[in-house]
Each structure stands twice: as C-alpha cells, then as structure tokens.
Amino acid sequence: MISRLKLFAPLIIFSVIAAVFFRLENRMVSGEYDPSMLPSALIDHPIPEFSLPALSTERLLTNKDLPNQAYIINVWASWCISCRVEHAYLNALSQKGVAIIGLNYKDRPLDALQWLERLGNPYQFNLSDLKGQLALDLGVYGAPENYIVGADGIIRYRHVGILDDNVWRDKIVPLGLSW
Amino acid sequence: MRIRIQQYFLSCLLLVCCVLFVTTSFASSDAKNLLAFQSQEHRDRYYQLLDDIRCPKCQNQNLADSDAQIAYDLRNELYKLVQQDFTDDEIYRFMSGRYGNFVLYDPPLNAVTAILWLFPLGLFCLSIMIIAFRYRFSRPEEGHTDAD
Numbered sequence: 001m002i003s004r005l006k007l008f009a010p011l012i013i014f015s016v017i018a019a020v021f022f023r024l025e026n027r028m029v030s031g032e033y034d035p036s037m038l039p040s041a042l043i044d045h046p047i048p049e050f051s052l053p054a055l056s057t058e059r060l061l062t063n064k065d066l067p068n069q070a071y072i073i074n075v076w077a078s079w080c081i082s083c084r085v086e087h088a089y090l091n092a093l094s095q096k097g098v099a100i101i102g103l104n105y106k107d108r109p110l111d112a113l114q115w116l117e118r119l120g121n122p123y124q125f126n127l128s129d130l131k132g133q134l135a136l137d138l139g140v141y142g143a144p145e146n147y148i149v150g151a152d153g154i155i156r157y158r159h160v161g162i163l164d165d166n167v168w169r170d171k172i173v174p175l176g177l178s179w
Numbered sequence: 180m181r182i183r184i185q186q187y188f189l190s191c192l193l194l195v196c197c198v199l200f201v202t203t204s205f206a207s208s209d210a211k212n213l214l215a216f217q218s219q220e221h222r223d224r225y226y227q228l229l230d231d232i233r234c235p236k237c238q239n240q241n242l243a244d245s246d247a248q249i250a251y252d253l254r255n256e257l258y259k260l261v262q263q264d265f266t267d268d269e270i271y272r273f274m275s276g277r278y279g280n281f282v283l284y285d286p287p288l289n290a291v292t293a294i295l296w297l298f299p300l301g302l303f304c305l306s307i308m309i310i311a312f313r314y315r316f317s318r319p320e321e322g323h324t325d326a327d
Binding site for chain 1: 235236238247248249252253256275276277278279280281
C-alpha cells in the first residue's frame with residue numbers, strides 16, 4: 001500500500017512546486033510583486049542629513065526646512081520620461097493638500113524650472129541635487145522615486161516608479177498618515 | 180601580377196591590424212590607469228570591490244560591469260572611500276546602509292536569508308533520519324520486497 005503511494009510522490013512534489021510558481025506568476029501579473037523592486041534600506045530611518053540649494057532661489061536648504069507634517073519626497077528630473085507621466089498625478093495630489101517636496105535629480109536647473117512653468121508646480125519647494133548626493137544617501141537608483149515620510153521625519157515607505165492612484169490607495173493610504 | 184596585388188593587399192591589412200591592436204591595447208591600459216591611487220594596494224582593493232558590489236539598477240551586473248548612471252556614481256563614491264582608507268567592512272556597510280543587502284553578493288545571515296543556510300542543513304538532517312529509519316526497521320527478508 002505504502003509503496004503504491006510512493007509512486008505519487010513525484011506528482012505531489014510537482015504539484016506543490018507548480019502551485020508556488022503559479023501564485024508567484026499571478027502576483028507578478030497583477031503588479032502586487034515586482035522582483036526588480038528593491039526594499040529600501042531606509043524604511044523606519046530618518047531622512048539623511050543634507051544641505052542643498054533650492055532650485056529656484058539657490059538658497060541653501062537643510063533638514064530643518066522640511067515640513068512638520070507628513071509629506072512625499074518625489075525624485076524627478078526633466079530628462080525622465082516616466083516623471084513626465086507622473087507629473088499630472090502629483091499636481092492633483094498637491095491640489096488635495098498633500099505636501100510634496102521635489103528632489104530635482106541630476107538635472108539642469110533651467111530645464112527643471114521651464115518644466116515647472118509649463119506643466120505646473122506641485123512642489124512646496126525643490127532641492128537641486130546636481131551631483132546626486134542626497135539621492136545616493138537615500139538609496140535612489142532611478143527616477144521617479146517617491147519617499148513617504150511621516151510628520152516625525154521618519155521614512156515610512158518608498159515607491160520606485162510612477163506614483164498613481166493605485167499605489168496611493170493600496171500602499172500609501174494603509175500607512176495611516178494624516179495628510 | 181595578380182598574386183603581387185594580393186600579397187600587397189594582405190600585407191597592408193596585416194599592418195593595419197597590427198596598428199589597431201597596438202592602439203587599442205594602449206587605450207585599454209590608459210582607461211585602467213585613469214584613476215590615480217595612493218598605492219597599488221588601494222588600486223587592487225578598488226577593483227576587487229567593484230567586482231564584489233552589485234549594481235542596484237542593472238540587477239545582474241556588478242559595479243564594474245554596469246553602465247547605469249547609478250553605477251557610475253557608486254564607482255565614484257567607492258573610489259573616494261578607498262582613497263580615504265575605509266575598510267572593506269565599512270564600505271560594505273556604507274553601500275548596504277543605502278541600497279540594502281541586495282548589493283552584497285555575500286549577504287549576512289538574518290531572518291530573510293536564514294533559509295539559504297538552514298534549508299540544506301535541514302535537508303541533510305532529514306535524509307540522515309530517513310536512512311537511519313529505513314536501516315533500523317527494514318528486516319533482511321523484507322529488503323527485496325521493497326525494491327519490487
């Protein structure tokens with residue numbers, strides 16, 4: 001009897017493995033799981049120390065200039081096509097009263113200012129990170145990236161790629177921050 | 180006459196190849212020596228670390244291979260750190276503190292990676308147990324019925 005059952009062992013093992021991969025595939029198709037997205041090493045850590053010029057005025061800004069409420073740090077550049085796609089959603093968010101700080105990443109300041117004039121400015125202010133110093137400390141590896149920061153200045157979530165309604169609803173609202 | 184021309188053509192080709200070979204080999208050695216280091220030891224460490232740190236953007240390439248912008252930035256950062264005599268451990272911590280353990284090819288043992296170490300060990304223990312069990316409970320006269 002037992003030796004009969006043993007015949008089915010390979011089939012059972014195969015079924016289990018197939019089920020695992022099928023589930024993984026489903027989660028990848030639905031966008032719930034993306035193997036190329038890395039978890040941020042800075043979740044639950046404060047924003048790194050920085051001192052960078054503002055995009056428009058070139059006044060030096062530091063951590064003290066960051067808002068005292070929950071906010072988003074949006075890493076963008078005028079050369080970044082996905083940022084162009086994302087921009088309309090950021091405009092809508094800022095109209096709803098969400099505080100967004102821009103980290104203008106390795107951009108030409110003139111190009112960036114022109115972009116804001118043409119497409120609207122959803123940012124409270126923009127940091128001009130020409131060499132990508134703060135971006136490196138944040139663990140940015142491509143624009144756009146969005147860091148969701150609590151009122152206490154602690155990074156709660158990082159989204160690599162375009163921020164849209166789905167991400168907002170599924171990932172950011174559950175964090176329970178008051179905007 | 181025709182053979183003459185052929186020979187002439189071939190020798191020209193050979194010459195061109197030689198010239199190209201010599202110039203490219205000069206070019207590549209130039210590229211390698213472009214960065215100035217305090218010592219040969221610093222240079223060796225730099226190139227060793229380039230191989231040992233993974234690019235966060237092009238995820239199957241190390242820093243030496245990758246042409247991504249971020250890999251370029253991290254190479255610059257790595258150069259600075261090596262020149263400032265940071266130890267390998269400190270450099271690994273610098274990189275993983277920003278980009279996560281993903282960039283290390285030899286990640287530390289923690290809750291997420293434990294399965295990598297424990298699974299083979301568990302499999303080994305399990306197989307020992309199965310062998311011991313079978314050895315203990317299989318009587319000689321039943322030995323061949325099992326194999327049928």
